[in-house]
Amino acid sequence: MSTIFTKIINREIPGHFVYEDEVCVVLMDKFPAVPGQTLVIPKQETDYLFDLSAETYHHLFAVAQKVAKASDEVFNTVRTCLVVEGFEVPHVHLRLYPMTEVESLGKAMMQQQEATDEVLSKQAADIKTALP
Helix, strand or coil: CCCHHHHHHCCCCCCCEEEECCCEEEEECCCCCCCCCEEEEECCCCCCHHHCCHHHHHHHHHHHHHHHHHHHHHHCCCEEEEEEECCCCCCCEEEEEEECCCCCHHHHHHCCCCCCHHHHHHHHHHHHHHCC
16 A cells, blocks of 8 residues: 555645655645654655665765755755654655754654645745755
8 A cells, every 4th residue: 555655756646845855755744843843755655764665765865965955045054854654654754854053853843733835835936946
């Protein structure tokens, strides 16, 4: 059975795409803890990060670095934090948190709320524009 991420990648469910290539996609997180939060997701549906091929693993982190630097520019961050996930949705994903204040990421995660499609569309466009 396909994960929600595979359904978004296949355009069966709408998503706000920031980046896409043959290996992965970057989407705006619909339930961000901080504005501009993105997800780097391999197209290959894999449950565990360390089950990815070395090429895919390195590619995900290279894309995350590009998107983090674009997010830093767009959101004027202190830094962008990265967390590897895959429990809630059994599909590896890197979650990028553009942090604009020196605050606890844990605190921000407790305050996450659903973002509107208008906000996500604008943020996705802004990050796309800032990508190298």
